[in-house]
Amino acid sequence: MDHLIGALIGAPLLGAGVLLVGGRRLDRVGHWIGCLLAAASFALGAALFVHMLGRPTGQRTLTSHLFSWVPVGGFRADVAFQLDQLSMTFVLLITGVGTLIHIYSVGYMAHDENRRRFFGYLNLFLAAMLLLVLADNYLLLYVGWEGVGLASYLLIGFWQHKPSAATAAKKAFIVNRVGDMGLSIAIMVLFTTFGTFSFAPVFSHATSASQAKLTVVGLLLLLGACGKSAQVPLQSWLGDAMEGPTPVSALIHAATMVTAGVYLVTRSGAVFNAAPTAQLAVCVVGAVTLMFGAIVGCAKDDIKKALAGSTMSQIGYMMLAAGLGPIGYVFAIMHLVTHGFFKAGLFLGAGSVMHAMNDEVDMRRYGGLRKYMPITYVTFGLGYLAIIGFPGLSGFWSKDKIIEAAFAKGGTEGWILGGVALLGAGITAYYMTRVMVMTFFGEPRWQPAPDPDEVPSVEPGIEVHPGELPHPHESPKSMTIPMVVLAVGSVLAGGLFSINSAFLKWLEPVTGHSEGHSPVSTWEVTAATLVVLAVGAALAWAQYGRAPVPVTAPRGSLLTRAARRDLLQDDFNHVVLVRGGEHLTRSLVYLDHSLVDGAVNGTAASVGGLSARLRQVQNGYVRSYAVSMLGGTAVVVAATLLMRAV
Amino acid sequence: MAFPLLTVTAAVPAVGAIATAAVPAGRRTAAKWLALGFSLATLVLAAVDAARFTPGGARYQLTESHAWIADFGVRYELGVDGIAVVLVLLAAVLVPFVMLAGWHDADVLDGHTPNRNWRPTQGFFALILLVEAMVVISFESTDVFLFYIFFEAMLIPMYFLIGGFGDRAGAKGEDEQAKQRSYAAVKFLLYNLVGGLIMLAAVIGLYAVTAHQLGGHGTFSLPQILQARASGQLRLSTTAERWIFLGFFFAFAVKAPLWPLHTWLPNAMGESTAPVAVLLTAVVDKVGTFAMLRYCIQLFPEASKWATPVILVLSVIGIIYGALLAVGQRDIKRLIAYASISHFGFIILGIFAMTSQGQGGATLYMVNHGISTAALLLVAGFLITRRGSRLISDFGGVQKVAPLLAGTFLVGGLATLSLPGLAPFVSEFLVLVGTFSRYPAAGVVATLGIVLAALYVLVLYQRTMTGPVKAGIEGMKDLKARELAVVAPLIALLVFLGVYPKPVTDLINPAVKDTLSDVHRTDPAPQINASLTAAAKETAK
Amino acid sequence: MNPINYLYLSALLFTIGGAGVLIRRNAIIVFMCVELMLNACNLAFVTFARLHGNLDGQIFAFFTMVVAAAEVVVGLAIIVTFFRSRHSASVDDASLMKL
Numbered sequence A: 001m002d003h004l005i006g007a008l009i010g011a012p013l014l015g016a017g018v019l020l021v022g023g024r025r026l027d028r029v030g031h032w033i034g035c036l037l038a039a040a041s042f043a044l045g046a047a048l049f050v051h052m053l054g055r056p057t058g059q060r061t062l063t064s065h066l067f068s069w070v071p072v073g074g075f076r077a078d079v080a081f082q083l084d085q086l087s088m089t090f091v092l093l094i095t096g097v098g099t100l101i102h103i104y105s106v107g108y109m110a111h112d113e114n115r116r117r118f119f120g121y122l123n124l125f126l127a128a129m130l131l132l133v134l135a136d137n138y139l140l141l142y143v144g145w146e147g148v149g150l151a152s153y154l155l156i157g158f159w160q161h162k163p164s165a166a167t168a169a170k171k172a173f174i175v176n177r178v179g180d181m182g183l184s185i186a187i188m189v190l191f192t193t194f195g196t197f198s199f200a201p202v203f204s205h206a207t208s209a210s211q212a213k214l215t216v217v218g219l220l221l222l223l224g225a226c227g228k229s230a231q232v233p234l235q236s237w238l239g240d241a242m243e244g245p246t247p248v249s250a251l252i253h254a255a256t257m258v259t260a261g262v263y264l265v266t267r268s269g270a271v272f273n274a275a276p277t278a279q280l281a282v283c284v285v286g287a288v289t290l291m292f293g294a295i296v297g298c299a300k301d302d303i304k305k306a307l308a309g310s311t312m313s314q315i316g317y318m319m320l321a322a323g324l325g326p327i328g329y330v331f332a333i334m335h336l337v338t339h340g341f342f343k344a345g346l347f348l349g350a351g352s353v354m355h356a357m358n359d360e361v362d363m364r365r366y367g368g369l370r371k372y373m374p375i376t377y378v379t380f381g382l383g384y385l386a387i388i389g390f391p392g393l394s395g396f397w398s399k400d401k402i403i404e405a406a407f408a409k410g411g412t413e414g415w416i417l418g419g420v421a422l423l424g425a426g427i428t429a430y431y432m433t434r435v436m437v438m439t440f441f442g443e444p445r446w447q448p449a450p451d452p453d454e455v456p457s458v459e460p461g462i463e464v465h466p467g468e469l470p471h472p473h474e475s476p477k478s479m480t481i482p483m484v485v486l487a488v489g490s491v492l493a494g495g496l497f498s499i500n501s502a503f504l505k506w507l508e509p510v511t512g513h514s515e516g517h518s519p520v521s522t523w524e525v526t527a528a529t530l531v532v533l534a535v536g537a538a539l540a541w542a543q544y545g546r547a548p549v550p551v552t553a554p555r556g557s558l559l560t561r562a563a564r565r566d567l568l569q570d571d572f573n574h575v576v577l578v579r580g581g582e583h584l585t586r587s588l589v590y591l592d593h594s595l596v597d598g599a600v601n602g603t604a605a606s607v608g609g610l611s612a613r614l615r616q617v618q619n620g621y622v623r624s625y626a627v628s629m630l631g632g633t634a635v636v637v638a639a640t641l642l643m644r645a646v
Numbered sequence B: 001m002a003f004p005l006l007t008v009t010a011a012v013p014a015v016g017a018i019a020t021a022a023v024p025a026g027r028r029t030a031a032k033w034l035a036l037g038f039s040l041a042t043l044v045l046a047a048v049d050a051a052r053f054t055p056g057g058a059r060y061q062l063t064e065s066h067a068w069i070a071d072f073g074v075r076y077e078l079g080v081d082g083i084a085v086v087l088v089l090l091a092a093v094l095v096p097f098v099m100l101a102g103w104h105d106a107d108v109l110d111g112h113t114p115n116r117n118w119r120p121t122q123g124f125f126a127l128i129l130l131v132e133a134m135v136v137i138s139f140e141s142t143d144v145f146l147f148y149i150f151f152e153a154m155l156i157p158m159y160f161l162i163g164g165f166g167d168r169a170g171a172k173g174e175d176e177q178a179k180q181r182s183y184a185a186v187k188f189l190l191y192n193l194v195g196g197l198i199m200l201a202a203v204i205g206l207y208a209v210t211a212h213q214l215g216g217h218g219t220f221s222l223p224q225i226l227q228a229r230a231s232g233q234l235r236l237s238t239t240a241e242r243w244i245f246l247g248f249f250f251a252f253a254v255k256a257p258l259w260p261l262h263t264w265l266p267n268a269m270g271e272s273t274a275p276v277a278v279l280l281t282a283v284v285d286k287v288g289t290f291a292m293l294r295y296c297i298q299l300f301p302e303a304s305k306w307a308t309p310v311i312l313v314l315s316v317i318g319i320i321y322g323a324l325l326a327v328g329q330r331d332i333k334r335l336i337a338y339a340s341i342s343h344f345g346f347i348i349l350g351i352f353a354m355t356s357q358g359q360g361g362a363t364l365y366m367v368n369h370g371i372s373t374a375a376l377l378l379v380a381g382f383l384i385t386r387r388g389s390r391l392i393s394d395f396g397g398v399q400k401v402a403p404l405l406a407g408t409f410l411v412g413g414l415a416t417l418s419l420p421g422l423a424p425f426v427s428e429f430l431v432l433v434g435t436f437s438r439y440p441a442a443g444v445v446a447t448l449g450i451v452l453a454a455l456y457v458l459v460l461y462q463r464t465m466t467g468p469v470k471a472g473i474e475g476m477k478d479l480k481a482r483e484l485a486v487v488a489p490l491i492a493l494l495v496f497l498g499v500y501p502k503p504v505t506d507l508i509n510p511a512v513k514d515t516l517s518d519v520h521r522t523d524p525a526p527q528i529n530a531s532l533t534a535a536a537k538e539t540a541k
Numbered sequence C: 001m002n003p004i005n006y007l008y009l010s011a012l013l014f015t016i017g018g019a020g021v022l023i024r025r026n027a028i029i030v031f032m033c034v035e036l037m038l039n040a041c042n043l044a045f046v047t048f049a050r051l052h053g054n055l056d057g058q059i060f061a062f063f064t065m066v067v068a069a070a071e072v073v074v075g076l077a078i079i080v081t082f083f084r085s086r087h088s089a090s091v092d093d094a095s096l097m098k099l
Helices: A004-026 A030-053 A085-108 A115-134 A138-156 A163-194 A199-208 A211-229 A236-243 A246-255 A257-267 A269-273 A276-299 A303-323 A329-356 A374-388 A394-408 A411-440 A477-511 A522-546 A558-564 A566-617 A622-645 B005-022 B028-052 B082-101 B120-140 B144-153 B155-164 B174-214 B222-230 B238-255 B264-271 B274-299 B301-327 B332-353 B356-387 B403-416 B423-438 B440-465 B481-499 B502-519 B530-540 C004-023 C027-052 C056-086
Strands: A062-072 A075-083 B061-069 B074-080
Touching: A004 A030, A004 A062, A004 A075, A004 A115, A030 A062, A030 A085, A030 A115, A062 A138, A062 B356, A062 B423, A062 B502, A075 A085, A075 A115, A075 A138, A075 B423, A085 A115, A085 A246, A085 A257, A085 A329, A085 A477, A115 A138, A115 A246, A115 A257, A138 A163, A138 A211, A138 A236, A138 A246, A138 A257, A138 B423, A163 A199, A163 A211, A163 A236, A163 B423, A163 B440, A199 A269, A211 A257, A211 A269, A211 A276, A211 A303, A236 A246, A236 A303, A236 A566, A246 A257, A246 A303, A246 A329, A257 A269, A257 A303, A257 A329, A269 A276, A276 A303, A276 A411, A276 A558, A276 A566, A303 A329, A303 A394, A303 A411, A329 A374, A329 A394, A329 A477, A374 A394, A374 A411, A374 A477, A374 A522, A394 A411, A394 A477, A394 A522, A411 A522, A558 A566, A566 B301, A622 C004, B005 B028, B005 B061, B005 B074, B005 B082, B005 B120, B028 B061, B028 B082, B028 B120, B074 B082, B074 B120, B074 B144, B074 B222, B082 B120, B082 B274, B082 B356, B082 B481, B082 B502, B120 B144, B120 B155, B120 B274, B144 B155, B144 B174, B144 B274, B155 B174, B155 B274, B174 B222, B174 B238, B174 B264, B222 B274, B238 B274, B238 B301, B264 B274, B264 B332, B274 B301, B274 B332, B274 B356, B274 B502, B301 B332, B301 B440, B301 B502, B332 B356, B332 B403, B332 B423, B332 B440, B356 B403, B356 B423, B356 B481, B356 B502, B403 B423, B403 B440, B403 B481, B423 B440, B423 B481, C004 C027, C027 C056
Parallel strands: none
Antiparallel strands: A062 A075, B061 B074
């Protein structure tokens, strides 16, 4: 069985290779090849899962060593995989949600001429993401890490002819590279400290390293996690990444890739556990992002960007939990899985709505869609209830546990983190209710489709008749079935995981678990959460449900305006980094020409100038040559005489 | 006497050059095929060299040694270590692609004059083969003087390739272009001649010192000098060693090029055609970094250590500076040239970090940089030829009309930014780890280079390939079969060496180990040797 | 008579010749001045031969005469050719060598 781990990655990798190299002749069947291989990977994952369940708890880790990759001196990087319970959880999530989204994309991308390439990229993403979670050492993890970055780049920029998409893709890659830099330096520190960067030896020796070193490693890993998981301060790319096709947003920028940072922190638990400062930093980053994303999510009118803000905020929850150490790891991963279900479902729902509304993304131009799109309405609604933590649904089980764990950290920190998490739950309820109400309830506020010559279509392949009002309709089966499956997951997953603490027992051997000492009881937390939730939802209802929603956004308060601009982060980046960088490169280009090159050219010019002076002597008059001969002779004679005299 | 394999490997392209040059004026196509045939024969020979080489065996293998100028102790001595054999193979692999990519580059010059002996195509291919022969023999030589001669002599064919067969895609008129071209060619020549001149002084100095100390004739033979030093017969005084080292290093730093001696490269690469630029940066310049590793470090270990801090600072500056300037370029080829300067910074950084990861990574980097630059630059060349301009602003939306061209360009670009899975990642990471383990600060600053690399590559891709289709791009043809035959194998190589670099590292590792033992350097030991204890546990089981 | 006086004469003639070469522009006159300098040297050679009592100086005087004769042949030919092309015998007109 162990050797099948490679095949898990191999199947989608093969798909990517075939689809991308195969060319146009595969256009007709390409999407089915993609789906088939994604499904094969899922089936394989499921088989391995069953196999794993059959083994005793302590021996569930499967390993597979393929070949020695880079052996140079003491540096040994192998292509070797490790499938334990944590990886297994991810494998099932990635391949499961991945397969559903492949199927959804068959319908969603039906009219795109480059559908084959799209599936090639999706398969590439699956392979890279699986590599990320299956690697048994940091360097191989890094390969997967950058691999998903590449897939994300290719998919965000899938509609390359749109300048905004191309810019967003580039931005995502470069911001991620900043994080990757942290990860790669972390690997270097690990290598110089431990002489290896394989998980097993590093973790088993983590406690013998100095705390300063571990803190450095932890902070660097956190930088990497911030890039990939869109955490403050490297979160700016996620909103723009919504330029990609909606299935991409669902798979990569909601369910899987962006959670890689949480995986990294959880996987490196042994390092973080021994470095409390780094842990606290993780918590702080998580808490800040949680609020940041929630505030941004409240202000956005673009449905996908509102959901992106929500994603950011939910990952903030996971980071916060992961930063809590053994108290939180399990709940971070549990929230990650349930979030994978409901957020993917929400994004697919958003895609379905956009499909029906002439690619309109502005929620102020939706309204009253529940009658026209019943399946989308129900599935989206279930996802909505799950994310806000409605009792009994997935989010309730996972998010409450995180809030509880935050309080359980103890001390002032515990109170602050717990308070932020609790407040975040209220804001989540607010912005999600806002999305829900603006889209499905109220009066229709539909606008005639814009002239495609003026405004390039956001998603191609949909017939747009300029000037006509949209005709909302339910999406085809290939799109609704994945939505239904994900909705079922959003409803049931949390509850199933919590029966008899099944999820906790499953993951505990890998991540460890401790209860902590909560100053507040479980019931108090739950009650408080429900109150906050109700207040948030009620506020949103009062604001958007009872009063009519204006089609053009009102100016709004200072905070709203700032939140619409992603709390001015982009402006900051633009002024400080982009402008500053431009000035720097421009002045360097100038200096290279004038100073470095100038020094050399200057030397050449001065030699030239000197020779120009010297050649004046060569005036061509015989007389002057004769004089110089005479002078020369006189000097020689004089010198000879002088020498003799001395 | 054993078969002189190394001599033959270098002689085949040289003979090919003469044969190609002798092809009559009307038989242009025949000359091309002839030259390609000779370059492929060289490739086969280089592969045989590599196959005959036993990693971990004698330090220099396949050796040949004959007296040449006996009065001055100059010998015709050839021999390869793992590093040299890999680089010979690199040169031999790249030249056929250079020829295929430049298949029609000299055609425009044909028929410009009624002179019946006017044979630009023959000349172009003969010069390429000549450069190859000289590069190969520089890699193979183990005699300092022999090396010096070919190190200098290869400037001559390169000069004509840059100045005579330059890029005709500039925006300005024919005259202005010719002026720019000759400026670039002369600049290239002068820079390298100055470096070579200083090296000549150092070579003579080395001879004088050996003659003085060993009694009788001095020697230029690398193995002899190493042996004499190991046995204590030869002791260079600190001052002498430093001066001679500097003489050598300056020449190699110009060739490599190291900041701030780099300004000739963007001119030379910008003005020459893409295949010639590949020949220059991917093949010829590697002689500079190779020579640093072989001559500077092996001959002058103490001086190398003495100069290390300065060199590290310069190479780190080069990495960041090259990358920043690449971001600011408006010309595709100059952008790639500055990217190369950044990459050469990595190579030199790795060499002087004096760790097995650093030097092994640097050697691997030479190979990978050669392949990745070739892939990127040759595709860029196809692009430039189609549009007739090399300004980034003249492009836009190419992916819509020529998706294959855009795709291969992206792969080349991704290799340049060291994406894991493609070859350059392995070497770049090795260099960084190797540097970091001894000089953490240099390692961290150099790592900034990977962010900047992403910036210049992706900005270039975005501006040229994405967005709406620009005027002048509409009818652009996608890659032709010949062009695909150039790009596809290079990409395949990039992927293969990215996933499985072991065949190359196995060749390199023993040579790097020898070099490090010359300098008396060992890798810094990790604070906690987790890998050893883990291995011990394995065996205990 | 004291032979030293011949040397004074020789020096005088040489100086006159040198000054003529430097000052005059007519090629023929310059040429004659060169001849004058050569003959001054000849005079000095002969004088030294007499002073030292051997024939070396006289032999050298013959060499000088031969060289001078050869020089006249070449030099006059150049001057004539130059005069034909430039219609001038001024040495200043032959200044094409300057850059």
